[in-house]
Amino acid sequence: MTKSQETQYESSGAPIRISGISKTYKELTVLDSVDLDIRGGEFLTLLGASGSGKSTLLNILAGFVKPSGGTIEVDGVDVSRLPPHKRGLGMVFQHYALFPHMSVAENVAYPLKRLGVPKAEIIRRVGEALDMVDLGRMANRKPTEISGGQQQRVALARAIVFRPRVLLMDEPLGALDKMLREQLQLEIRKLHKDIGITFVFVTHDQDEALTMSDRIALLKDGQIVQLGTPEELYNAPSCRYAAEFVGVSNIFQGSIKNSAFIDGQHAREFKLPLGHAKEGTGLMIRPEHMRVSPAGQITNTIHDQIGATVEDCIYLGSSRTVQARTDAGALLIARTEVPRSPDGIHAGAQIQMHWEAADARVLA
Amino acid sequence: MSVAAGTRAALRQPAPPSFASKIKNFLRIDGWGALVLPLLVFLILVFILPLFVMLQKSFTDPTFGWQNYTAIFAQSVYVKVLGNTFLTAAIVTAVTLLLAFPYAYLMTLATPKWRTVMLVLVLVPFWTSILVRSFALVLLLRDTGVLNSLAQDAGLIAEPVTIIRTMSGVVIGMVQVALPFAVLPIYATMRTIDRRLLQAAEGLGDRPSGAFLRIFVPLSLPGVAAAILLTFVQALGYYITPALLGGPKNTMIGELIVQQVSTVLRFGFAAALATMLLVTTFLLIGLASKYFDLQKHLMGQS
Numbered sequence: 001m002t003k004s005q006e007t008q009y010e011s012s013g014a015p016i017r018i019s020g021i022s023k024t025y026k027e028l029t030v031l032d033s034v035d036l037d038i039r040g041g042e043f044l045t046l047l048g049a050s051g052s053g054k055s056t057l058l059n060i061l062a063g064f065v066k067p068s069g070g071t072i073e074v075d076g077v078d079v080s081r082l083p084p085h086k087r088g089l090g091m092v093f094q095h096y097a098l099f100p101h102m103s104v105a106e107n108v109a110y111p112l113k114r115l116g117v118p119k120a121e122i123i124r125r126v127g128e129a130l131d132m133v134d135l136g137r138m139a140n141r142k143p144t145e146i147s148g149g150q151q152q153r154v155a156l157a158r159a160i161v162f163r164p165r166v167l168l169m170d171e172p173l174g175a176l177d178k179m180l181r182e183q184l185q186l187e188i189r190k191l192h193k194d195i196g197i198t199f200v201f202v203t204h205d206q207d208e209a210l211t212m213s214d215r216i217a218l219l220k221d222g223q224i225v226q227l228g229t230p231e232e233l234y235n236a237p238s239c240r241y242a243a244e245f246v247g248v249s250n251i252f253q254g255s256i257k258n259s260a261f262i263d264g265q266h267a268r269e270f271k272l273p274l275g276h277a278k279e280g281t282g283l284m285i286r287p288e289h290m291r292v293s294p295a296g297q298i299t300n301t302i303h304d305q306i307g308a309t310v311e312d313c314i315y316l317g318s319s320r321t322v323q324a325r326t327d328a329g330a331l332l333i334a335r336t337e338v339p340r341s342p343d344g345i346h347a348g349a350q351i352q353m354h355w356e357a358a359d360a361r362v363l364a
Numbered sequence: 365m366s367v368a369a370g371t372r373a374a375l376r377q378p379a380p381p382s383f384a385s386k387i388k389n390f391l392r393i394d395g396w397g398a399l400v401l402p403l404l405v406f407l408i409l410v411f412i413l414p415l416f417v418m419l420q421k422s423f424t425d426p427t428f429g430w431q432n433y434t435a436i437f438a439q440s441v442y443v444k445v446l447g448n449t450f451l452t453a454a455i456v457t458a459v460t461l462l463l464a465f466p467y468a469y470l471m472t473l474a475t476p477k478w479r480t481v482m483l484v485l486v487l488v489p490f491w492t493s494i495l496v497r498s499f500a501l502v503l504l505l506r507d508t509g510v511l512n513s514l515a516q517d518a519g520l521i522a523e524p525v526t527i528i529r530t531m532s533g534v535v536i537g538m539v540q541v542a543l544p545f546a547v548l549p550i551y552a553t554m555r556t557i558d559r560r561l562l563q564a565a566e567g568l569g570d571r572p573s574g575a576f577l578r579i580f581v582p583l584s585l586p587g588v589a590a591a592i593l594l595t596f597v598q599a600l601g602y603y604i605t606p607a608l609l610g611g612p613k614n615t616m617i618g619e620l621i622v623q624q625v626s627t628v629l630r631f632g633f634a635a636a637l638a639t640m641l642l643v644t645t646f647l648l649i650g651l652a653s654k655y656f657d658l659q660k661h662l663m664g665q666s
Contacts, residue, residue: 085568085570091564
């Protein structure tokens with residue numbers, strides 16, 4: 001990217017305030033009074049399983065779906081009653097939605113023509129936008145004549161060419177294969193840094209959300225269950241759902257009594273991290289914080305520990321995943337370094353799994 | 365590759381194909397393909413051969429030469445019939461399109477149940493004899509017919525409006541026959557248009573009407589072209605409808621041919637008229653297939 005393009009596209013992203021947005025279809029509640037403040041220029045991801053309401057929320061933002069209640073403010077202006085074409089937001093769809101009867105360049109020129117931009121400037125800005133997504137050579141091709149990844153890049157160029165202050169993306173990488181998806185994730189992240197507008201990105205893929213976002217709003221059953229940075233979502237999930245949806249987790253169920261966690265299933269007592277919540281129904285330890293030692297060899301007595309039998313030991317190159325089951329039947333997962341010499345951890349072996357109290361998290 | 369290997373490869377080459385297998389390859393048929401033969405023989409006997417007889421007669425009856433063709437343009441009455449034929453076909457095509465396009469569009473929006481109802485409404489007349497339909501229209505439209513009596517009784521008109529034996533009568537009758545041939549290809553094309561494209565256009569700042577005009581209409585054009593071709597070519601050869609609903613001023617080429625064959629017995633002249641109609645049709649189809657993938661839009665193949 002050249003300096004001139006950077007200054008061309010540099011603009012401030014508009015903040016978005018979502019207040020009490022609801023959507024119901026007859027008896028079905030898709031969104032249940034959602035409040036969300038999106039900061040100007042941030043990359044916010046709406047993460048959730050299918051049916052969580054994330055796409056509906058994006059479509060309400062875009063104006064394609066009318067909310068049953070609540071308001072949307074973009075840059076302090078209430079846009080709740082405006083039709084999509086008057087909201088001035090860029091939008092990228094999962095299935096690209098390129099116009100098949102127009103060339104790549106005509107597709108990208110479409111929003112500029114609607115704004116009545118002079119012809120010479122249209123040509124210049126279309127060229128710039130296509131260069132930004134590295135597709136300058138494809139300008140005269142038809143959408144059917146380029147690959148899926150290229151089509152999605154064209155859709156991106158078309159969505160930003162008219163310099164909207166907000167870009168909405170509805171699972172834009174869902175139809176692409178893994179390699180291409182990861183490559184485009186990085187490209188979109190870079191694009192966000194370069195043009196500085198507000199990105200609202202919808203995905204069901206937690207890795208994608210962690211990779212790309214400034215903040216993630218995790219949705220479940222039409223409500224936001226947690227809003228935070230990727231680090232916050234991973235390190236301090238607010239509830240069992242968040243812990244299970246983002247990353248892999250080991251969760252003991254039980255309750256807090258006298259500053260200790262009582263595990264009901266194993267009838268054990270575990271230490272709690274400092275500054276823990278007063279109430280909780282679960283204790284979570286991420287696989288990378290779970291250590292494993294052959295039974296009887298554990299030396300660290302400060303760690304909490306639990307005995308288990310190894311079911312599987314998976315070598316992943318840079319790490320090793322140990323799956324083990326406790327006597328009470330709970331499956332625990334540990335991700336450890338690959339030992340230099342055999343350390344007695346293999347399928348069928350009796351082991352102790354242990355962790356530092358500081359790495360445990362109380363779940364609401 | 366070594367020389368020996370090359371020789372072996374050459375030796376392994378199959379013997380030159382027999383004439384029968386050449387034909388087989390050309391027609392790309394196997395044993396089952398022989399099932400097409402009865403139809404082929406039937407078509408050759410009752411369609412292709414008579415076509416050549418007609419072509420031959422147009423140049424030889426009563427004497428050898430172009431006289432039958434020059435005769436068409438020698439008399440203004442025949443030129444008028446030709447002009448009237450093309451004019452009527454054009455009007456019928458235009459009116460049919462104006463009716464069929466919104467109808468097909470509505471079909472794409474309707475729920476499956478209503479779509480079936482709409483489809484049946486288009487097809488039922490299609491399954492009814494054209495003679496019955498034309499006579500029904502006569503009863504409906506004539507000066508003392510249902511429409512005129514109703515309008516007079518309601519005080520809408522003082523005198524009956526003459527529809528039968530005018531261009532309007534012919535157009536009404538022919539449009540009614542042509543509608544399914546326009547609705548079906550247009551609907552088939554519209555059905556394949558992704559409605560999310562319209563949403564995308566609105567998201568990019570276009571009004572809903574603009575998105576419709578700039579995205580939906582251009583994408584439905586191949587179906588429209590197929591509809592135009594089917595309607596126009598068909599309309600050129602209409603006979604029963606203009607004969608029943610039109611007057612002497614609205615004579616079309618089909619009627620003229622029948623008249624020449626059955627009343628005047630000028631077979632050569634009738635053959636020349638028919639040949640002209642056929643050539644015109646081929647030219648139109650050829651022209652259309654240059655711009656549109658006809659196989660795709662007429663037969664639903666991709």
